Amino acid sequence: MxxxxxxxxxxxxxxxxxxxxxxxxxxxxxxxxxxxxxPARAKRKEEYSSYDQLPLxxxxxxxxxxxxxxxxxxxxxMRSEGFxxxxxxxxxxxxxEKLLAWMNAHVGG
Numbered sequence: 001m002x003x004x005x006x007x008x009x010x011x012x013x014x015x016x017x018x019x020x021x022x023x024x025x026x027x028x029x030x031x032x033x034x035x036x037x038x039p040a041r042a043k044r045k046e047e048y049s050s051y052d053q054l055p056l057x058x059x060x061x062x063x064x065x066x067x068x069x070x071x072x073x074x075x076x077x078m079r080s081e082g083f084x085x086x087x088x089x090x091x092x093x094x095x096x097e098k099l100l101a102w103m104n105a106h107v108g109g
Contacts, residue, residue, distance in 0.1 A: 057086065057093040
């Protein structure tokens with residue numbers, strides 16, 4: 001086990017609950033609070049500028065982004081009766097054509 005320096009505080013002891021670095025054997029090792037952009041994260045951040053660019057079936061993250069709601073709100077909507085959710089195993093997806101039809105049917109005005 002690697003000994004930590006005596007002046008290091010744990011997260012419970014730290015007043016601001018955020019440590020900038022730790023010292024291990026006279027080496028200062030910074031904590032990375034910012035997430036690095038990996039290919040998986042970059043894929044999740046895809047933005048679509050038109051309806052035609054959307055995939056044929058949308059997941060909860062894509063539904064949330066398209067409707068401007070939270071991911072939890074998208075899951076609640078996808079579980080609601082009358083919403084065009086397709087269940088594939090444990091996954092819930094929404095065909096984009098059905099989503100557009102549902103949106104057109106529920107537009108008030």
